[in-house]
Amino acid sequence: MNKVKIKIVTPEKEMYNGDADMVIFRSKCGDVGIMHGHLPMVTVLDYGVLRIMENGEAVKKAAVFGGFAEIDGECVNILTDAAEWSDEIDLSRAEAARDRAEKRLMLSSPDIDELRSEMALKRALIRINTAEK
Amino acid sequence: MSGGMREIKRRIKSVGSTRQITKAMNLVASSKLNKAKDRFLKIRPFAEMTRSVISSVASGAQNLNHPYISSREVKKATVIVLAGDRGLCGGYNSGVCQSALSLSSQVECDYITVGAKAFEYFKSRGKSISRSVRGISEKPEYSDARIIGEEVLKRFAEGQTDEVYLAYTMYHSTISYESTVVRLLPFDMEEFSSDEAEGAAIYEPSADEVLSYVLPKYINTVIYGAMAESALCEQSARMTAMDSATENADDMMETLNTKYNRARQGAITQEITEIIAGAEC
Numbered sequence: 223m224n225k226v227k228i229k230i231v232t233p234e235k236e237m238y239n240g241d242a243d244m245v246i247f248r249s250k251c252g253d254v255g256i257m258h259g260h261l262p263m264v265t266v267l268d269y270g271v272l273r274i275m276e277n278g279e280a281v282k283k284a285a286v287f288g289g290f291a292e293i294d295g296e297c298v299n300i301l302t303d304a305a306e307w308s309d310e311i312d313l314s315r316a317e318a319a320r321d322r323a324e325k326r327l328m329l330s331s332p333d334i335d336e337l338r339s340e341m342a343l344k345r346a347l348i349r350i351n352t353a354e355k
Numbered sequence: 356m357s358g359g360m361r362e363i364k365r366r367i368k369s370v371g372s373t374r375q376i377t378k379a380m381n382l383v384a385s386s387k388l389n390k391a392k393d394r395f396l397k398i399r400p401f402a403e404m405t406r407s408v409i410s411s412v413a414s415g416a417q418n419l420n421h422p423y424i425s426s427r428e429v430k431k432a433t434v435i436v437l438a439g440d441r442g443l444c445g446g447y448n449s450g451v452c453q454s455a456l457s458l459s460s461q462v463e464c465d466y467i468t469v470g471a472k473a474f475e476y477f478k479s480r481g482k483s484i485s486r487s488v489r490g491i492s493e494k495p496e497y498s499d500a501r502i503i504g505e506e507v508l509k510r511f512a513e514g515q516t517d518e519v520y521l522a523y524t525m526y527h528s529t530i531s532y533e534s535t536v537v538r539l540l541p542f543d544m545e546e547f548s549s550d551e552a553e554g555a556a557i558y559e560p561s562a563d564e565v566l567s568y569v570l571p572k573y574i575n576t577v578i579y580g581a582m583a584e585s586a587l588c589e590q591s592a593r594m595t596a597m598d599s600a601t602e603n604a605d606d607m608m609e610t611l612n613t614k615y616n617r618a619r620q621g622a623i624t625q626e627i628t629e630i631i632a633g634a635e636c
Contacts, residue, residue: 229400231400266564290565
């Protein structure tokens with residue numbers, strides 16, 4: 223089976239550059255899986271988990287926080303503001319962040335920026351999702 | 356005569372210690388230069404890929420109608436000036452500030468300054484500064500660029516400004532750099548559609564939405580890239596300036612040494628003459 227070339231780039235560095243059977247990520251329109259020979263496409267990413275698949279198994283996972291992907295048949299270029307590999311994530315810190323954000327949302331006092339807390343909660347949940355298998 | 360000698364000796368000492376400082380600053384700048392170069396090169400792939408996506412959208416989608424693209428009558432412009440926090444780097448700070456200042460002769464300008472030197476420059480000339488950032492010039496982070504990028508986009512969208520410019524220093528080589536001004540907004544799509552790019556078949560959710568997501572990202576990336584490039588230029592400018600300062604100090608010490616030796620010899624000759632004259636009596 224032909225492999226698809228995957229590149230994951232953040233403004234600070236190139237995170238990944240390699241081949242795989244398939245890459246799955248969360249776009250604004252839902253999860254998409256890209257294999258070799260996909261139609262050229264540009265899509266906006268949502269916060270979500272990215273999986274690099276080899277023989278039907280996720281060999282690498284990363285938490286991706288927005289960005290966009292460019293697909294041109296052989297290559298998938300993923301450009302994101304921020305992304306973390308699953309082994310870089312501090313699970314206990316993410317859980318603490320989740321609890322903190324949940325507590326803040328429950329209180330819902332006027333001096334709390336609700337949108338910010340929601341974003342923080344979303345980020346924490348994705349980190350937890352990525353770090354757990 | 357011995358008074359003159361002491362004076363020269365003192366000057367040699369002071370030039371020597373200045374030379375040590377400039378030498379040390381040169382070394383510090385050259386090690387920082389390498390780090391800045393690293394950072395600058397790492398941004399390249401991201402910037403190039405963002406560019407290629409925009410050109411693909413530009414050539415693939417027709418009838419784009421986006422607020423960031425459409426130009427309007429220019430009444431007010433915002434200029435982002437990227438300079439350093441510290442001096443002693445040749446014409447680096449004044450070069451970029453001058454290029455930014457020249458814009459204000461054509462249109463009413465409002466400045467966003469990065470770096471203490473840019474702030475002082477525009478403040479002393481009585482220009483309006485809507486935001487000043489300092490302490491990030493040497494080690495810019497993407498988040499710094501994003502804050503500025505989001506601010507100018509917001510102002511542009513709300514009509515507070517009709518054009519946004521970015522003044523920074525372009526890097527050619529370690530010894531050559533040049534201050535430039537580029538227009539960020541309104542966005543020039545023509546520049547992109549001429550690139551040889553094939554439009555993608557699918558845009559999800561839609562071409563317009565992709566564009567409105569990618570364009571701000573691109574602006575941020577351009578600002579971040581310019582910050583990293585300016586940081587690189589600052590270090591190379593400081594290195595060159597300190598290098599020539601060290602060389603000048605060397606020259607001065609040489610002249611002073613010659614002077615000192617002459618004075619010493621003169622004093623000895625005089626003493627001998629006096630002794631001989633005394634013996635003859």
